[in-house]
Amino acid sequence: MNDNHTCNQSKYSPYLTFTRSEWGALRQSTPLTLTEEEIANLQGINEYLSLDEVAEIYLPLSRLLNLYVDATQKLYKATHTFLNDQSAKVPYIIGIAGSVAVGKSTTARILQALLARWPNHPKVDLVTTDGFLYPNQILEQRGLMKRKGFPESYDIKRLLQFMADVKSGVAEIEAPVYSHLAYDILADEKQIIRQPDILIVEGINVLQPPKSEQARSTPQLFVSDFFDFSIYVDADEQQIMKWYVERFKLLRNTAFQNPDSFFHRYANLSDEEATQTALSIWREINLVNLQKNILPTRNRAHLIMRKGENHFVEQVKLRKL
Numbered sequence: 001m002n003d004n005h006t007c008n009q010s011k012y013s014p015y016l017t018f019t020r021s022e023w024g025a026l027r028q029s030t031p032l033t034l035t036e037e038e039i040a041n042l043q044g045i046n047e048y049l050s051l052d053e054v055a056e057i058y059l060p061l062s063r064l065l066n067l068y069v070d071a072t073q074k075l076y077k078a079t080h081t082f083l084n085d086q087s088a089k090v091p092y093i094i095g096i097a098g099s100v101a102v103g104k105s106t107t108a109r110i111l112q113a114l115l116a117r118w119p120n121h122p123k124v125d126l127v128t129t130d131g132f133l134y135p136n137q138i139l140e141q142r143g144l145m146k147r148k149g150f151p152e153s154y155d156i157k158r159l160l161q162f163m164a165d166v167k168s169g170v171a172e173i174e175a176p177v178y179s180h181l182a183y184d185i186l187a188d189e190k191q192i193i194r195q196p197d198i199l200i201v202e203g204i205n206v207l208q209p210p211k212s213e214q215a216r217s218t219p220q221l222f223v224s225d226f227f228d229f230s231i232y233v234d235a236d237e238q239q240i241m242k243w244y245v246e247r248f249k250l251l252r253n254t255a256f257q258n259p260d261s262f263f264h265r266y267a268n269l270s271d272e273e274a275t276q277t278a279l280s281i282w283r284e285i286n287l288v289n290l291q292k293n294i295l296p297t298r299n300r301a302h303l304i305m306r307k308g309e310n311h312f313v314e315q316v317k318l319r320k321l
């Protein structure tokens, strides 16, 4: 481990830096034996997920998060005792940020499965901020169809209200649902959040300050103000671009084949055409968003997980404060 802390103020870093093996050693007494059912569930999340990766990277992370959740739950109990208040339970909220295609939703689903194994927080829910994108109709009106994922493409006021409701212990909260197949918000579908022990909120924008005029009219509040812990999933741009293109080609052979898919027109592209199409969407939209809006939020995270080839985590940085 590298403390990155010297007497020289300019070299001060708020992070402790761990190599892969240093991090892996921190799993310590975390129960390592996953049941067959759990292994099957994890592989259902992502067929390319390596179980060694789960043991070496995600189990230590779930151990750390369990300790934090436990400490926070005790703190809430102390406040309730002091106030003689039996009010509703408050979920522990974890934010997961990073570029399009870096693996946020996979990370979120692995953590959801692992965190739910601990007895003090069995109910772990997951929402993605994709649901808070404006519907295509509004994006079209505002000329934002090529800016999907940029700060102005989200109904940030609604997202902030959602976060406030979760943190206030509201019994049932509705979250809007986005479909990658339809490439749009599903007007008739809602996800209901019912007081989980932990809520994971995953999305490219979760560490960003509000930018829309709408949100500026109310006191400046960040989505991350509601987080107890936040994770930034990081990798080199070239690497993420490769994953974006690979996923696009995979979708061409699967989801895009569905006539209802927004991208059905890409279903019959040759390999070379698919690569070129994916590269141009990457360069025109997602790379610009990464450089302009996502990467600048990296150092706001409590933990930065840096991935290399094959999605293997090479380095973990954990905030000391």
Ligand SMILES: Nc1ncnc2c1ncn2[C@@H]1O[C@H](COP(=O)(O)OP(=O)(O)OP(=O)(O)O)[C@@H](O)[C@H]1O
Pocket (backbone or CB within 6 Å): 046, 048, 049, 050, 098, 099, 100, 101, 102, 103, 104, 105, 106, 107, 204, 243, 246, 247, 310, 311
């Ligand atoms: N740990 C992992 N091991 C193997 N493959 C992975 C892992 N994480 C992600 N992938 C693959 O990388 C691609 C991107 O992953 P994922 O869909 O989770 O990204 P994302 O950041 O949630 O993207 P988006 O912002 O577009 O929703 C997918 O093809 C996924 O299968």
Ligand SMILES: CC(C)(CO)[C@@H](O)C(=O)NCCC(=O)O
Pocket (backbone or CB within 6 Å): 100, 130, 148, 149, 150, 204, 281, 285, 286
């Ligand atoms: C929905 C988002 C913004 C985030 O997950 C992303 O997957 C997206 O659709 N980006 C727009 C460009 C593209 O189609 O890749």
